[in-house]
Amino acid sequence: MKNLLLFLMLILFFSCSKFTEDFQLLDITEIETELPVINIEVNIDDFNKMNKEVDEEIEIEGRFNLFRNGILVIENEEVELEIKGGFSTRFSLKTLGVKFEDKYDNSDRSLINPSKILPHHNLDKIKAIRLRNSGNDFVKTMMKDLSLTQLAINADLNLDLTYGEPVLVYINNDFHGLLNLRTEANSHGMAGLYGVKKDNITLAKITTYELIKKDGDFDRIDAFVQAIEEENLNYLKEELDVDNFIDYMVFQSYIANVDWPHNNARFYAIDQGKFRFVLFDLDGALRLRVNKEPLNIIEDKRFPNILTDLFFIFYKEESFQQAFWGRYGSLLASGIISYDNFKPIVDANIAQIDLEIQLQIGKHQAPRTMIEWNIELDKLLTLFQEREQVVSDLVE
Amino acid sequence: MKTIYLLLFLFFVTSGVEAQPRRFIFLNSGYSFNNSLQINNEKIKNSRGYIITFGGALKVFSIKKNYLSLGMAGKTIFSSGSRKGNKFNASTIRFVFPLRMNFPLTEKWAISTGFNFQNNLDFLDPDFRLGYRYLWRVDYSAGMKYLLTNQWSLTANAGINLRNMPDVFFLNEPKFAVLIGIEKQFYKRRKTKK
Numbered sequence: 001m002k003n004l005l006l007f008l009m010l011i012l013f014f015s016c017s018k019f020t021e022d023f024q025l026l027d028i029t030e031i032e033t034e035l036p037v038i039n040i041e042v043n044i045d046d047f048n049k050m051n052k053e054v055d056e057e058i059e060i061e062g063r064f065n066l067f068r069n070g071i072l073v074i075e076n077e078e079v080e081l082e083i084k085g086g087f088s089t090r091f092s093l094k095t096l097g098v099k100f101e102d103k104y105d106n107s108d109r110s111l112i113n114p115s116k117i118l119p120h121h122n123l124d125k126i127k128a129i130r131l132r133n134s135g136n137d138f139v140k141t142m143m144k145d146l147s148l149t150q151l152a153i154n155a156d157l158n159l160d161l162t163y164g165e166p167v168l169v170y171i172n173n174d175f176h177g178l179l180n181l182r183t184e185a186n187s188h189g190m191a192g193l194y195g196v197k198k199d200n201i202t203l204a205k206i207t208t209y210e211l212i213k214k215d216g217d218f219d220r221i222d223a224f225v226q227a228i229e230e231e232n233l234n235y236l237k238e239e240l241d242v243d244n245f246i247d248y249m250v251f252q253s254y255i256a257n258v259d260w261p262h263n264n265a266r267f268y269a270i271d272q273g274k275f276r277f278v279l280f281d282l283d284g285a286l287r288l289r290v291n292k293e294p295l296n297i298i299e300d301k302r303f304p305n306i307l308t309d310l311f312f313i314f315y316k317e318e319s320f321q322q323a324f325w326g327r328y329g330s331l332l333a334s335g336i337i338s339y340d341n342f343k344p345i346v347d348a349n350i351a352q353i354d355l356e357i358q359l360q361i362g363k364h365q366a367p368r369t370m371i372e373w374n375i376e377l378d379k380l381l382t383l384f385q386e387r388e389q390v391v392s393d394l395v396e
Numbered sequence: 397m398k399t400i401y402l403l404l405f406l407f408f409v410t411s412g413v414e415a416q417p418r419r420f421i422f423l424n425s426g427y428s429f430n431n432s433l434q435i436n437n438e439k440i441k442n443s444r445g446y447i448i449t450f451g452g453a454l455k456v457f458s459i460k461k462n463y464l465s466l467g468m469a470g471k472t473i474f475s476s477g478s479r480k481g482n483k484f485n486a487s488t489i490r491f492v493f494p495l496r497m498n499f500p501l502t503e504k505w506a507i508s509t510g511f512n513f514q515n516n517l518d519f520l521d522p523d524f525r526l527g528y529r530y531l532w533r534v535d536y537s538a539g540m541k542y543l544l545t546n547q548w549s550l551t552a553n554a555g556i557n558l559r560n561m562p563d564v565f566f567l568n569e570p571k572f573a574v575l576i577g578i579e580k581q582f583y584k585r586r587k588t589k590k
């Protein structure tokens with residue numbers, strides 16, 4: 001009986017599933033893609049070293065070319081490349097940070113061309129972009145973050161975020177992978193969105209283990225953090241853009257992002273303006289806690305963090321509670337963040353890459369098969385639908 | 397749904413003790429199927445699977461001739477189907493806790509009813525967390541047993557999933573199952589006086 005128990009415990013450990021299919025994957029030569037195609041010319045030895053030694057933060061030089069509808073629209077722009085990301089750097093296809101030598105003039109939308117730009121944003125000058133492997137969603141849908149961000153854009157929320165579109169990336173004319181071209185969520189990105197210089201930006205990021213002061217006036221960041229620790233609400237009201245904060249907290253808790261608020265959070269200010277939060281990296285949304293109350297998502301008992309603290313300092317005030325739940329109520333009632341609006345976004349993204357994802361499967365086995373990609377897409381939509389129902393019931 | 401589980405359980409629990417097996421090992425195999433399934437807006441055709449389960453169980457308590465057993469088993473499911481004309485196969489290993497009430501009817505025949513609790517996600521899945529809503533699958537199972545010899549029985553069972561879950565979770569293991577198998581029973585050894 002003991003042996004049987006041991007055998008079963010081994011089964012528990014190896015409990016898994018594996019899919020195979022008779023799907024004939026298309027080859028790169030068989031696809032006439034409508035996606036933008038990027039070719040970066042690099043010293044391949046340097047590129048391989050950078051890809052291999054991801055913790056060394058190696059930067060290499062390259063030349064950036066971009067084709068739209070087969071037409072070369074960006075030619076030989078000098079760029080610096082660097083591997084970006086945390087856990088997702090372990091995947092075979094890594095996120096590439098691309099920094100232009102000079103700000104790229106995107107007024108003709110040759111570099112990035114989103115279907116909609118929020119009225120308070122500007123994409124005319126871009127210093128840096130990210131060719132994103134979709135983070136922890138890499139082996140799953142390749143579009144979760146992109147689709148949820150698009151939902152926020154379509155809803156005209158008072159947010160700062162990253163714009164993007166899928167692209168095919170080549171390195172020295174060899175197919176490298178399907179990635180998402182995104183604007184940055186760092187100081188370069190925020191400076192670009194508001195048409196200011198990077199030197200005007202003060203920015204800090206909240207990660208699981210620490211608060212990192214990235215750019216600008218560090219004394220101001222320290223004072224802001226100290227005010228959170230001392231629960232100095234009057235000071236915080238002076239320093240924080242509360243309307244942005246409410247939209248940010250509503251959206252993140254609505255999508256049940258479990259890789260947040262202890263992580264993937266950034267706040268920034270332009271000159272002496274108020275601090276605003278940046279929406280980015282939503283791969284942890286709609287995964288585990290879709291049945292939890294929004295406040296439970298924000299509370300995040302696993303990892304104490306200043307964003308949770310900041311929220312509950314404001315939440316003690318009845319006027320803030322009313323504003324927070326009022327915003328939830330009005331967004332839900334309007335239907336702009338509903339499943340009916342989310343599904344067309346996902347369907348459009350599927351239509352964009354349902355041929356190209358085959359190249360990704362062929363080269364990176366991520367996802368491993370077409371049926372597994374469809375399973376993950378189905379889960380994304382199903383979980384969104386459930387989440388909407390859960391939150392609607394709670395808010396009512 | 398929880399109330400239904402409880403009522404079903406209480407319904408089958410009546411109350412004495414006779415010579416009963418203390419431990420079991422079992423092996424069964426069978427066919428499983430879905431009646432309708434849709435993944436990402438497309439119907440899945442011919443969704444079915446073949447199941448092999450091997451495990452053991454212990455008698456937890458008994459009431460008259462009837463007894464409750466709790467077990468652990470490993471299950472392999474070889475499922476298949478087709479989406480948009482593209483055929484796929486999946487091989488899946490799952491960990492099962494069978495909880496069942498057994499009702500001996502005669503010396504040879506017994507019926508049983510109960511639930512199988514099993515993990516619904518791969519343990520290496522990044523989404524695997526104890527808090528995951530669809531971590532567990534619960535199947536209702538009913539069956540009968542025919543005693544072949546003093547220790548060996550033939551078994552037949554039918555199962556149906558009870559949880560309301562998204563269709564994607566039934567690709568690896570379909571909702572309905574019919575199984576046949578064998579079971580070996582171990583009785584408590586008695587000291588005999590010479």
